[in-house]
Amino acid sequence: MFSLSLGSPNLSGETDLITPPPREVGHLRDEFPILSTKTYLASHSLGAVPRRTRESMAEYVDQWETQGIEAWDGPWWDAILDFGRTLEQILGADEGTVVPMTNATRGMAAIASCFTFEGKRRKIVLSDLEFTTVYPFWRGLEELGATLEIVPSEDGLGVSTERLAEAIDESTRLVVSSHAYFRSGALQDLKQLTQIAHAAGAHLIGDGYQAAGTVPVDVRQLQIDFYVGGCHKWLCGGAGAGYLYVRPDLIETLRPRLSGWFGLASPFDYDRETGRGTPHPGIFRFLGGTPAVPALYAAREGTRIVAETGNAAIREISKHLTNRIVEEARARSFTLRSPLDPEARNGMVCVDIEGGQEIVTELSAQDIIVDWRPDCGIRISPHFYNDFSDIDRLFHALDTLLKK
Numbered sequence: 001m002f003s004l005s006l007g008s009p010n011l012s013g014e015t016d017l018i019t020p021p022p023r024e025v026g027h028l029r030d031e032f033p034i035l036s037t038k039t040y041l042a043s044h045s046l047g048a049v050p051r052r053t054r055e056s057m058a059e060y061v062d063q064w065e066t067q068g069i070e071a072w073d074g075p076w077w078d079a080i081l082d083f084g085r086t087l088e089q090i091l092g093a094d095e096g097t098v099v100p101m102t103n104a105t106r107g108m109a110a111i112a113s114c115f116t117f118e119g120k121r122r123k124i125v126l127s128d129l130e131f132t133t134v135y136p137f138w139r140g141l142e143e144l145g146a147t148l149e150i151v152p153s154e155d156g157l158g159v160s161t162e163r164l165a166e167a168i169d170e171s172t173r174l175v176v177s178s179h180a181y182f183r184s185g186a187l188q189d190l191k192q193l194t195q196i197a198h199a200a201g202a203h204l205i206g207d208g209y210q211a212a213g214t215v216p217v218d219v220r221q222l223q224i225d226f227y228v229g230g231c232h233k234w235l236c237g238g239a240g241a242g243y244l245y246v247r248p249d250l251i252e253t254l255r256p257r258l259s260g261w262f263g264l265a266s267p268f269d270y271d272r273e274t275g276r277g278t279p280h281p282g283i284f285r286f287l288g289g290t291p292a293v294p295a296l297y298a299a300r301e302g303t304r305i306v307a308e309t310g311n312a313a314i315r316e317i318s319k320h321l322t323n324r325i326v327e328e329a330r331a332r333s334f335t336l337r338s339p340l341d342p343e344a345r346n347g348m349v350c351v352d353i354e355g356g357q358e359i360v361t362e363l364s365a366q367d368i369i370v371d372w373r374p375d376c377g378i379r380i381s382p383h384f385y386n387d388f389s390d391i392d393r394l395f396h397a398l399d400t401l402l403k404k
Protein backbone atom coordinates (compact mmCIF):
# COMPACT_ATOMS: atom_id res chain seq x y z
CA MET A 1 0.00 0.00 0.00
CA PHE A 2 1.13 3.54 -0.49
CA SER A 3 -0.10 6.94 0.56
CA LEU A 4 -1.95 9.20 -1.81
CA SER A 5 -0.33 12.52 -2.38
CA LEU A 6 -1.35 15.00 -5.02
CA GLY A 7 1.08 16.11 -7.70
CA SER A 8 1.94 19.63 -8.74
CA PRO A 9 -1.35 21.48 -9.11
CA ASN A 10 -0.01 24.00 -11.60
CA LEU A 11 1.14 21.32 -14.01
CA SER A 12 -1.80 19.01 -13.94
CA GLY A 13 -4.53 21.30 -12.65
CA GLU A 14 -5.63 18.55 -10.33
CA THR A 15 -7.85 18.68 -7.32
CA ASP A 16 -8.94 15.78 -5.20
CA LEU A 17 -12.47 15.70 -6.65
CA ILE A 18 -12.74 11.98 -6.46
CA THR A 19 -11.24 10.67 -3.23
CA PRO A 20 -10.61 6.97 -3.69
CA PRO A 21 -9.18 4.68 -1.06
CA PRO A 22 -5.49 3.89 -1.43
CA ARG A 23 -4.98 1.11 -3.95
CA GLU A 24 -2.27 -1.41 -4.58
CA VAL A 25 -0.35 -1.38 -7.83
CA GLY A 26 -1.80 -4.03 -10.15
CA HIS A 27 -5.00 -4.61 -8.13
CA LEU A 28 -7.17 -4.37 -11.28
CA ARG A 29 -5.06 -6.69 -13.40
CA ASP A 30 -7.71 -9.40 -13.69
CA GLU A 31 -10.18 -6.96 -15.20
CA PHE A 32 -8.05 -6.68 -18.35
CA PRO A 33 -7.78 -10.01 -20.22
CA ILE A 34 -4.84 -9.04 -22.44
CA LEU A 35 -2.58 -9.03 -19.38
CA SER A 36 -2.94 -12.79 -19.04
CA THR A 37 -1.24 -13.34 -22.40
CA LYS A 38 0.89 -10.25 -22.99
CA THR A 39 3.13 -7.84 -21.16
CA TYR A 40 1.11 -4.86 -22.28
CA LEU A 41 2.85 -1.49 -21.94
CA ALA A 42 1.36 0.59 -24.77
CA SER A 43 -1.50 2.52 -23.18
CA HIS A 44 -0.32 5.78 -24.79
CA SER A 45 -1.44 4.20 -28.07
CA LEU A 46 -4.32 1.87 -27.22
CA GLY A 47 -5.47 1.16 -23.70
CA ALA A 48 -6.29 -2.44 -22.75
CA VAL A 49 -9.92 -3.43 -23.09
CA PRO A 50 -11.74 -4.24 -19.83
CA ARG A 51 -13.31 -7.69 -19.54
CA ARG A 52 -16.76 -6.10 -19.15
CA THR A 53 -16.64 -4.35 -22.54
CA ARG A 54 -17.63 -7.57 -24.30
CA GLU A 55 -20.96 -7.49 -22.40
CA SER A 56 -21.44 -3.82 -23.09
CA MET A 57 -21.01 -4.33 -26.84
CA ALA A 58 -23.37 -7.32 -26.73
CA GLU A 59 -25.91 -5.14 -24.92
CA TYR A 60 -25.84 -2.68 -27.83
CA VAL A 61 -26.56 -5.43 -30.37
CA ASP A 62 -29.28 -6.96 -28.15
CA GLN A 63 -31.02 -3.59 -27.91
CA TRP A 64 -30.80 -3.13 -31.67
CA GLU A 65 -32.16 -6.64 -32.21
CA THR A 66 -35.00 -6.51 -29.69
CA GLN A 67 -35.99 -2.83 -29.62
CA GLY A 68 -35.27 -1.58 -33.13
CA ILE A 69 -35.94 2.15 -33.46
CA GLU A 70 -37.22 2.27 -29.90
CA ALA A 71 -33.63 1.92 -28.75
CA TRP A 72 -33.03 5.49 -29.94
CA ASP A 73 -35.26 7.18 -27.41
CA GLY A 74 -34.30 4.70 -24.74
CA PRO A 75 -30.91 3.15 -24.02
CA TRP A 76 -29.02 4.75 -26.91
CA TRP A 77 -29.96 8.25 -25.87
CA ASP A 78 -29.02 7.34 -22.30
CA ALA A 79 -25.66 6.11 -23.58
CA ILE A 80 -24.98 9.55 -25.10
CA LEU A 81 -25.88 11.25 -21.82
CA ASP A 82 -23.97 8.75 -19.66
CA PHE A 83 -20.84 9.20 -21.74
CA GLY A 84 -20.94 12.94 -21.04
CA ARG A 85 -21.49 12.39 -17.29
CA THR A 86 -18.59 9.94 -16.96
CA LEU A 87 -16.21 12.19 -18.89
CA GLU A 88 -17.34 15.17 -16.79
CA GLN A 89 -16.35 13.22 -13.68
CA ILE A 90 -12.94 12.35 -15.15
CA LEU A 91 -12.28 15.90 -16.36
CA GLY A 92 -13.59 17.65 -13.22
CA ALA A 93 -16.20 19.37 -15.39
CA ASP A 94 -19.64 20.74 -14.59
CA GLU A 95 -22.67 18.75 -15.68
CA GLY A 96 -23.75 19.51 -19.23
CA THR A 97 -20.34 20.58 -20.54
CA VAL A 98 -19.09 17.44 -22.36
CA VAL A 99 -20.42 15.84 -25.56
CA PRO A 100 -19.20 12.90 -27.62
CA MET A 101 -17.28 13.58 -30.83
CA THR A 102 -16.02 10.88 -33.17
CA ASN A 103 -12.46 12.07 -32.58
CA ALA A 104 -10.44 15.00 -31.25
CA THR A 105 -10.00 16.55 -34.71
CA ARG A 106 -13.78 16.72 -35.01
CA GLY A 107 -13.91 18.45 -31.63
CA MET A 108 -11.39 21.04 -32.80
CA ALA A 109 -13.40 21.52 -35.98
CA ALA A 110 -16.57 22.20 -33.99
CA ILE A 111 -14.72 24.88 -32.02
CA ALA A 112 -13.04 26.42 -35.06
CA SER A 113 -16.42 26.68 -36.75
CA CYS A 114 -17.60 29.06 -34.02
CA PHE A 115 -15.04 31.70 -35.02
CA THR A 116 -14.08 33.75 -38.05
CA PHE A 117 -10.50 34.21 -39.13
CA GLU A 118 -10.75 37.62 -40.71
CA GLY A 119 -9.71 41.10 -39.69
CA LYS A 120 -7.21 41.63 -36.92
CA ARG A 121 -7.81 38.46 -34.89
CA ARG A 122 -6.88 35.58 -37.13
CA LYS A 123 -3.80 33.98 -35.61
CA ILE A 124 -3.67 30.45 -34.24
CA VAL A 125 -0.72 29.67 -31.98
CA LEU A 126 0.54 26.14 -31.46
CA SER A 127 3.81 24.37 -30.74
CA ASP A 128 5.75 22.09 -33.07
CA LEU A 129 5.15 19.18 -30.67
CA GLU A 130 1.42 18.78 -31.17
CA PHE A 131 -0.04 15.53 -32.42
CA THR A 132 0.14 15.03 -36.20
CA THR A 133 -3.59 15.53 -36.83
CA VAL A 134 -3.41 19.11 -35.57
CA TYR A 135 -1.31 20.44 -38.48
CA PRO A 136 -3.39 19.38 -41.50
CA PHE A 137 -6.52 20.50 -39.70
CA TRP A 138 -5.38 24.00 -38.67
CA ARG A 139 -3.37 24.51 -41.88
CA GLY A 140 -6.63 23.95 -43.76
CA LEU A 141 -8.03 27.03 -42.02
CA GLU A 142 -5.38 29.19 -43.66
CA GLU A 143 -7.61 29.05 -46.73
CA LEU A 144 -10.30 30.74 -44.62
CA GLY A 145 -7.96 33.54 -43.56
CA ALA A 146 -6.25 32.07 -40.49
CA THR A 147 -2.51 32.51 -39.97
CA LEU A 148 -0.54 29.94 -37.98
CA GLU A 149 2.38 30.59 -35.68
CA ILE A 150 4.15 27.38 -34.79
CA VAL A 151 6.40 27.77 -31.76
CA PRO A 152 9.43 25.44 -31.74
CA SER A 153 10.28 23.35 -28.72
CA GLU A 154 13.56 24.15 -26.95
CA ASP A 155 14.49 20.56 -26.15
CA GLY A 156 12.17 18.25 -28.11
CA LEU A 157 10.39 17.30 -24.87
CA GLY A 158 8.10 20.24 -24.18
CA VAL A 159 7.54 23.92 -24.95
CA SER A 160 7.81 26.55 -22.24
CA THR A 161 4.81 28.78 -21.58
CA GLU A 162 7.22 31.75 -21.86
CA ARG A 163 8.01 30.83 -25.45
CA LEU A 164 4.35 30.35 -26.30
CA ALA A 165 3.54 33.66 -24.57
CA GLU A 166 5.88 35.49 -26.95
CA ALA A 167 3.69 34.37 -29.85
CA ILE A 168 0.35 35.16 -28.20
CA ASP A 169 -0.81 38.73 -28.81
CA GLU A 170 -3.88 40.80 -29.68
CA SER A 171 -4.01 39.19 -33.15
CA THR A 172 -4.42 35.69 -31.61
CA ARG A 173 -7.81 34.04 -31.94
CA LEU A 174 -6.96 30.57 -30.59
CA VAL A 175 -4.10 28.82 -28.81
CA VAL A 176 -3.95 25.04 -29.26
CA SER A 177 -1.89 22.97 -26.85
CA SER A 178 -1.46 19.38 -25.74
CA HIS A 179 -1.87 18.80 -22.02
CA ALA A 180 0.79 16.08 -22.31
CA TYR A 181 2.99 15.91 -25.41
CA PHE A 182 2.67 12.65 -27.34
CA ARG A 183 6.39 12.51 -28.17
CA SER A 184 7.73 12.72 -24.64
CA GLY A 185 4.86 12.62 -22.16
CA ALA A 186 5.94 16.05 -20.85
CA LEU A 187 3.09 18.00 -19.25
CA GLN A 188 2.15 21.50 -20.25
CA ASP A 189 0.96 24.03 -17.69
CA LEU A 190 -2.46 24.65 -19.18
CA LYS A 191 -3.56 26.83 -16.30
CA GLN A 192 -0.83 29.36 -16.93
CA LEU A 193 -1.30 29.10 -20.69
CA THR A 194 -5.02 29.78 -20.31
CA GLN A 195 -4.22 32.89 -18.28
CA ILE A 196 -1.78 34.07 -20.96
CA ALA A 197 -4.33 33.43 -23.74
CA HIS A 198 -7.09 35.20 -21.84
CA ALA A 199 -4.91 38.22 -21.10
CA ALA A 200 -4.48 38.62 -24.88
CA GLY A 201 -8.22 38.11 -25.54
CA ALA A 202 -7.69 34.66 -27.07
CA HIS A 203 -9.19 31.26 -26.24
CA LEU A 204 -7.31 28.08 -25.39
CA ILE A 205 -8.01 24.57 -26.71
CA GLY A 206 -6.39 21.82 -24.65
CA ASP A 207 -5.72 18.43 -26.25
CA GLY A 208 -6.18 15.98 -23.41
CA TYR A 209 -5.63 12.71 -25.27
CA GLN A 210 -2.36 11.94 -23.49
CA ALA A 211 -3.49 13.32 -20.14
CA ALA A 212 -7.07 12.35 -19.24
CA GLY A 213 -7.09 8.93 -17.64
CA THR A 214 -3.46 9.00 -16.54
CA VAL A 215 -3.00 12.52 -15.19
CA PRO A 216 -5.61 14.22 -13.03
CA VAL A 217 -7.46 16.83 -15.04
CA ASP A 218 -9.62 19.56 -13.55
CA VAL A 219 -10.96 21.77 -16.31
CA ARG A 220 -12.73 23.99 -13.75
CA GLN A 221 -9.50 24.73 -11.98
CA LEU A 222 -7.63 25.22 -15.26
CA GLN A 223 -10.37 27.68 -16.35
CA ILE A 224 -9.70 26.39 -19.82
CA ASP A 225 -12.10 27.26 -22.64
CA PHE A 226 -12.11 23.98 -24.57
CA TYR A 227 -10.70 20.51 -23.96
CA VAL A 228 -10.75 17.70 -26.54
CA GLY A 229 -9.55 14.11 -26.56
CA GLY A 230 -10.57 10.55 -27.12
CA CYS A 231 -11.06 7.33 -25.19
CA HIS A 232 -8.93 4.74 -26.92
CA LYS A 233 -5.70 5.39 -24.99
CA TRP A 234 -5.63 6.03 -21.25
CA LEU A 235 -9.43 5.78 -20.97
CA CYS A 236 -9.46 2.16 -22.22
CA GLY A 237 -12.50 2.89 -24.34
CA GLY A 238 -11.67 1.96 -27.93
CA ALA A 239 -11.76 4.06 -31.10
CA GLY A 240 -14.49 6.46 -32.18
CA ALA A 241 -15.39 7.88 -28.78
CA GLY A 242 -13.84 11.33 -28.77
CA TYR A 243 -15.09 14.11 -26.52
CA LEU A 244 -15.41 17.88 -26.38
CA TYR A 245 -15.61 20.03 -23.25
CA VAL A 246 -16.70 23.66 -23.46
CA ARG A 247 -16.49 26.11 -20.53
CA PRO A 248 -20.05 26.47 -19.27
CA ASP A 249 -20.33 30.26 -19.60
CA LEU A 250 -19.08 30.08 -23.20
CA ILE A 251 -21.57 27.49 -24.44
CA GLU A 252 -24.48 29.82 -25.06
CA THR A 253 -22.29 32.52 -26.60
CA LEU A 254 -21.01 30.24 -29.38
CA ARG A 255 -22.81 29.09 -32.50
CA PRO A 256 -20.97 26.34 -34.38
CA ARG A 257 -21.22 26.55 -38.17
CA LEU A 258 -20.26 22.89 -38.24
CA SER A 259 -23.72 21.84 -37.16
CA GLY A 260 -26.40 19.27 -37.92
CA TRP A 261 -29.75 18.06 -36.71
CA PHE A 262 -28.43 16.83 -33.35
CA GLY A 263 -27.11 20.35 -32.73
CA LEU A 264 -30.54 21.96 -32.88
CA ALA A 265 -32.98 22.68 -30.08
CA SER A 266 -35.41 20.52 -32.01
CA PRO A 267 -33.99 18.28 -34.77
CA PHE A 268 -36.81 18.77 -37.29
CA ASP A 269 -37.49 22.41 -36.58
CA TYR A 270 -35.38 24.49 -38.93
CA ASP A 271 -35.96 27.15 -41.55
CA ARG A 272 -36.23 25.36 -44.88
CA GLU A 273 -35.08 28.47 -46.78
CA THR A 274 -31.90 29.13 -44.80
CA GLY A 275 -31.43 25.63 -43.45
CA ARG A 276 -30.78 27.13 -40.05
CA GLY A 277 -32.58 26.36 -36.84
CA THR A 278 -32.34 27.36 -33.22
CA PRO A 279 -29.19 25.84 -31.73
CA HIS A 280 -29.62 23.50 -28.81
CA PRO A 281 -29.53 25.67 -25.66
CA GLY A 282 -26.74 23.61 -24.11
CA ILE A 283 -23.63 21.64 -24.99
CA PHE A 284 -25.48 19.57 -27.61
CA ARG A 285 -25.22 22.52 -30.00
CA PHE A 286 -21.71 21.22 -30.73
CA LEU A 287 -23.04 17.91 -32.04
CA GLY A 288 -23.50 17.58 -35.78
CA GLY A 289 -25.16 14.47 -37.07
CA THR A 290 -25.85 11.12 -35.44
CA PRO A 291 -23.34 10.27 -32.70
CA ALA A 292 -21.34 7.04 -33.02
CA VAL A 293 -23.43 5.04 -30.55
CA PRO A 294 -21.52 1.71 -30.81
CA ALA A 295 -18.32 3.56 -29.91
CA LEU A 296 -20.00 4.86 -26.75
CA TYR A 297 -20.86 1.30 -25.72
CA ALA A 298 -17.25 0.32 -26.42
CA ALA A 299 -16.08 3.21 -24.24
CA ARG A 300 -18.48 2.65 -21.36
CA GLU A 301 -16.60 0.19 -19.18
CA GLY A 302 -13.14 1.65 -19.69
CA THR A 303 -14.25 5.16 -18.79
CA ARG A 304 -16.22 3.83 -15.82
CA ILE A 305 -13.30 1.88 -14.43
CA VAL A 306 -11.07 4.96 -14.77
CA ALA A 307 -13.69 7.14 -13.05
CA GLU A 308 -14.23 4.57 -10.28
CA THR A 309 -10.53 4.08 -9.65
CA GLY A 310 -10.08 7.83 -9.51
CA ASN A 311 -7.61 10.29 -10.97
CA ALA A 312 -5.47 10.58 -7.87
CA ALA A 313 -5.09 6.81 -7.33
CA ILE A 314 -4.25 6.23 -11.00
CA ARG A 315 -1.66 9.00 -10.91
CA GLU A 316 -0.02 7.57 -7.83
CA ILE A 317 0.18 4.06 -9.32
CA SER A 318 1.47 5.54 -12.57
CA LYS A 319 4.26 7.46 -10.87
CA HIS A 320 5.43 4.31 -9.07
CA LEU A 321 5.55 2.39 -12.34
CA THR A 322 7.16 5.09 -14.48
CA ASN A 323 9.74 5.75 -11.76
CA ARG A 324 10.73 2.10 -11.96
CA ILE A 325 11.20 2.44 -15.76
CA VAL A 326 13.36 5.53 -15.28
CA GLU A 327 15.47 3.78 -12.63
CA GLU A 328 15.99 0.69 -14.78
CA ALA A 329 16.81 2.77 -17.86
CA ARG A 330 19.31 4.92 -15.95
CA ALA A 331 20.96 1.85 -14.45
CA ARG A 332 21.71 0.76 -18.02
CA SER A 333 22.70 4.28 -19.19
CA PHE A 334 19.90 4.34 -21.77
CA THR A 335 18.98 7.74 -23.20
CA LEU A 336 15.68 8.98 -21.76
CA ARG A 337 13.46 11.18 -23.91
CA SER A 338 10.91 12.04 -21.23
CA PRO A 339 11.17 14.37 -18.23
CA LEU A 340 13.00 12.77 -15.29
CA ASP A 341 10.75 14.50 -12.76
CA PRO A 342 7.60 12.37 -12.37
CA GLU A 343 5.56 15.53 -11.71
CA ALA A 344 6.51 16.82 -15.14
CA ARG A 345 5.49 13.79 -17.21
CA ASN A 346 2.40 11.68 -17.85
CA GLY A 347 2.27 7.86 -17.73
CA MET A 348 4.73 7.28 -20.56
CA VAL A 349 8.52 7.03 -20.58
CA CYS A 350 10.48 7.11 -23.85
CA VAL A 351 13.77 5.27 -23.93
CA ASP A 352 16.04 5.72 -26.94
CA ILE A 353 18.19 2.69 -27.66
CA GLU A 354 20.14 2.05 -30.85
CA GLY A 355 18.14 -0.30 -33.07
CA GLY A 356 14.98 0.53 -31.09
CA GLN A 357 12.61 -0.13 -33.96
CA GLU A 358 13.93 -3.67 -34.52
CA ILE A 359 14.01 -4.30 -30.78
CA VAL A 360 10.30 -3.47 -30.54
CA THR A 361 9.56 -6.10 -33.21
CA GLU A 362 11.61 -8.67 -31.29
CA LEU A 363 9.86 -7.78 -28.05
CA SER A 364 6.49 -8.22 -29.73
CA ALA A 365 7.54 -11.74 -30.77
CA GLN A 366 7.93 -12.39 -27.03
CA ASP A 367 4.48 -10.89 -26.30
CA ILE A 368 5.94 -7.73 -24.82
CA ILE A 369 4.05 -4.83 -26.35
CA VAL A 370 5.56 -1.34 -26.58
CA ASP A 371 6.07 0.82 -29.68
CA TRP A 372 8.71 2.93 -31.36
CA ARG A 373 8.60 6.35 -33.01
CA PRO A 374 11.36 8.47 -34.56
CA ASP A 375 12.50 11.25 -32.19
CA CYS A 376 11.01 9.35 -29.21
CA GLY A 377 12.57 5.91 -29.22
CA ILE A 378 10.78 3.07 -27.46
CA ARG A 379 7.59 4.34 -25.84
CA ILE A 380 6.73 2.48 -22.63
CA SER A 381 3.39 3.16 -21.00
CA PRO A 382 2.21 1.25 -17.96
CA HIS A 383 -1.30 1.98 -16.70
CA PHE A 384 -3.15 1.30 -13.46
CA TYR A 385 -3.65 -2.35 -14.46
CA ASN A 386 0.06 -3.07 -14.82
CA ASP A 387 2.43 -4.01 -12.05
CA PHE A 388 6.19 -4.10 -11.48
CA SER A 389 6.46 -7.60 -12.94
CA ASP A 390 5.61 -6.18 -16.40
CA ILE A 391 8.44 -3.69 -16.20
CA ASP A 392 10.88 -6.26 -14.87
CA ARG A 393 9.97 -8.61 -17.72
CA LEU A 394 10.52 -5.84 -20.29
CA PHE A 395 13.97 -4.93 -18.97
CA HIS A 396 14.99 -8.56 -18.61
CA ALA A 397 14.05 -9.10 -22.29
CA LEU A 398 15.93 -5.94 -23.29
CA ASP A 399 19.06 -7.16 -21.47
CA THR A 400 18.90 -10.48 -23.30
CA LEU A 401 18.31 -8.87 -26.70
CA LEU A 402 21.10 -6.32 -26.26
CA LYS A 403 23.60 -9.05 -25.31
CA LYS A 404 23.00 -10.86 -28.65
Ligand SMILES: Cc1ncc(COP(=O)(O)O)c(C=O)c1O
Pocket: 102, 103, 104, 105, 106, 130, 131, 133, 178, 180, 181, 182, 207, 208, 209, 210, 229, 230, 242
Ligand atom coordinates in the same frame (compact mmCIF):
# COMPACT_ATOMS: atom_id res chain seq x y z
C1 LIG B 1 -2.16 14.20 -28.28
C2 LIG B 1 -3.03 13.54 -29.32
N1 LIG B 1 -3.99 14.26 -29.93
C3 LIG B 1 -4.79 13.72 -30.86
C4 LIG B 1 -4.67 12.39 -31.21
C5 LIG B 1 -5.61 11.79 -32.23
O1 LIG B 1 -6.63 12.67 -32.67
P1 LIG B 1 -7.92 12.12 -33.36
O2 LIG B 1 -8.88 11.64 -32.32
O3 LIG B 1 -8.49 13.28 -34.08
O4 LIG B 1 -7.55 11.01 -34.27
C6 LIG B 1 -3.67 11.60 -30.61
C7 LIG B 1 -3.45 10.17 -30.94
O5 LIG B 1 -4.13 9.43 -31.58
C8 LIG B 1 -2.85 12.20 -29.64
O6 LIG B 1 -1.88 11.49 -29.03
